[in-house]
Amino acid sequence: MAAAAGGMPLLSGPPPEYNISEGACRKCNKEFNILFTRSRKCNHCGYSYCQSCSDFQALMPRAGPEAGHDVVPVCAFCIENLTITAAGKRKLRQIPLAKLKNYANAYNIDVSRVLERDDLVDALVAARGHAPQGANGCLPAANEAYYRRYSVPSRPNSRPRGLFTRAMDAMGNDRPSTHPPPRQQQQQQQMPQRPPYQPRTRTTSGPSSFPRPDLDAHQQRQAPAPQAQPRAWPHESHPRYPPPPGHSPHASPAPASPHGNMPGGGGAQSRPRATSADASPRTRTPAPVPMPTLDELLQMREAQVAALSVHTLKEVLFHNHVNARLVVEKGELVEKVQTLIAEERRERERRAAEEAAESAAMEDARREMEQARRAREEELRRRKEEDRSRREREDAGHGSQEELAAGAEDAYMSAPRKMGDSDYPMQDHPSSSSLATPSTPSTPASGPPPSSRVSPQSLASRLERTGLCVICQDEEANIAIVDCGHLAMCRTCADLVMNSTRECPLCRTRIVTEARLLRIFKT
Structure with a gap:
């Protein structure tokens, strides 16, 4: 109801009447006149403003039996508060x-x-609900009265600014001013006068032997040498410093050293250290807390994550490509970091499961290859045994060479008729027929199928649709580029791209900053 009629706020009623006459705008201090600047009353606070400062509108309920609202002007001060009241x-x-x-x-x-x-x-x-007229989106009369009396800002200066005021100021430069002095002049009059500057007397240990060209040599010889005054030591000129701990008040002073004017053997080590007037210890600036890594965050508890500062939480989210620029509450930052930790934990568990399954599959494949190798070795050993036994029978003299050749020819000519194939090729050696087995017929060698050439762009688009990173093709793609909208990289490959080319791997769109990379959490 408060946001009706195009979003204009609703007023509770007409403001009170004040028995004061204002000659200038309460906001911009512009002087009222009939020709250029006319005053207009705000219908919320009741004070007078110029046309520019009261060019805002609100809804005023109509008085009497007629229902409805009228559009009335309000000032620039009240429109901000009325907008919050109507929200x-x-x-x-x-x-x-x-x-x-x-x-x-x-x-x-x-x-x-x-x-x-x-x-x-x-x-x-x-x-708003405590208003006597009901829950209509307005504050009670007591709160509005407090606002009108104490919260509406007054004019910035008691002297209004206007055309006639500037003209009188320009003409009255040579006349004595009747208005009180400005605040700065009053402060200068109240401040105590500082004493005049007195240069410090220069003390020297002896007469200067530097020749002066502006004086005559005879006058330089007759000029009396200034008397050297004894030098005041720090312990004599500053008696307010307390003695060091363990010092006896009746201890005798240290004897003068023959090597210098300082007591105790003048030198670099015997010089008194200059101490400042403020003996308080310096406060060291605490070292910045380093940003925790993902491994450290995974080991933290929820209370430890919530104890991190807002700056550290935002650094963690920015480093992991999570947008948190519009987040102002620490609770929301902690929730985002907790979500990041949970997603990273699930991601690592998935990787561990995939690595375990891959290692198990590789172990099974290794076992199968070992078994196949052993079977081939056993078959080869068996064939070698058969060949050796056949050669031994041949060498033992079982029949003449002619009988063996005739028997081999008869076996060769009878084999095609029994199998129904008369186009077998001739074999050069008779022992080769013993190596062929009827269970594994020879098949003609077929060449490799023609490989279809796939462009890198189509391959990358296919990988993007499958959800894998188009660079490593191993991890799941969870980093999206804001400029082009491609979800095509994992977090590790995104860091490599930002350190090298700074371009999208699909469309080569320029990635200006890491803030243009967003991490997508998939359910």
Whole structure:
């Protein structure tokens, strides 16, 4: 109801009448006149403003039996507060926290026990429901009266600015001023006068032997040498310094050293150290806390993560490509970091499971290859045994060579008729027929199938649709580029790209900064 009629705020009623006459705008201090600057009354606070400072509108309920609202002008001070009054909870959560607190102080709304943003929003919304005219989106009359009396800013200067005022100031430069002196002149009159500067007397240990060309040599010889005054030591000129610990008040002074004027043997070590007037210890600036890595975050508990500073939390999110620039509450930053930790933990568990499955598959493949190798070796050994036994039978004299050749020819001519194939090629050696087995017929060698050439762009697009990183093709793609919208890289490859080419691997779009990379959390 408060945001009706195009979003204009709603007023609770007409403001009170003041028995004061204002000659200038309350905001810009512009002088009122009939020709150029006319005054206009604000319908919320009741003070007078110029046309520029009161060029804002609100809805005023009509008086009498006629229902409805009229559009009336309000000032620039009140329109900001009225906009907050007419906003709902969702809009109030988007307003800065400092602005909401200033609004509560301006209308004297008790928010002393509020700690979180949601509690503050609930307190501001609850303050509207206490109005006597019902929950119409307006504050009670007591809060509005407090705002009109104490929170509306006054004019910045008692002297208004205008055309006639500037003309009188220009003509009255040579006349005595009747208005009181400015604040700066009053402060200068109240400040005590400093004593005049007195140069410090220069002390020398002896007469200067430097020749002066402006004096005659005879006058230089007759000029009396200045008397050398005894030098005051630090322990004599500054008696306010306390003695060192363990010093006896009746101890005799140290004898003068023959090697110098300083007591105790003058030298670099015997010179008194210059001490400042302020003997308080210096406060060292604490060293910056280093940003924890993902391994350290995985080992932290939730309380330790919540104890990190806002700057450290934002650095962690920015380093891991998580957008948190618009987040102002620490609770939301902690939630984002907790989500990042949970996602990283799931990602590492998935990688560990994939590595375990891959290692198990490799172990199975290794076992199968070992078994196949052993089977081949056994087959080869068996064939060698058969060949050796056949040669031994041949060498033992089982039949003549002619009988063996005739028997081999008969076996060769009878084999095609039994198998139904008469186009077998001739074999050069008869022993080769013993190596061929009928269970494994020979097949003609076929060449490799023609490989289709795939462009890198189509391969990268296919990998992007499958969800894998187009660079390493091993990890899941979870880094998106804001400029082109491609979700094509993992976190490790994104860091490598930002350190080298700074271009999208698919479309070669320039990546200006790391803030243009966003980490996508997949469910």
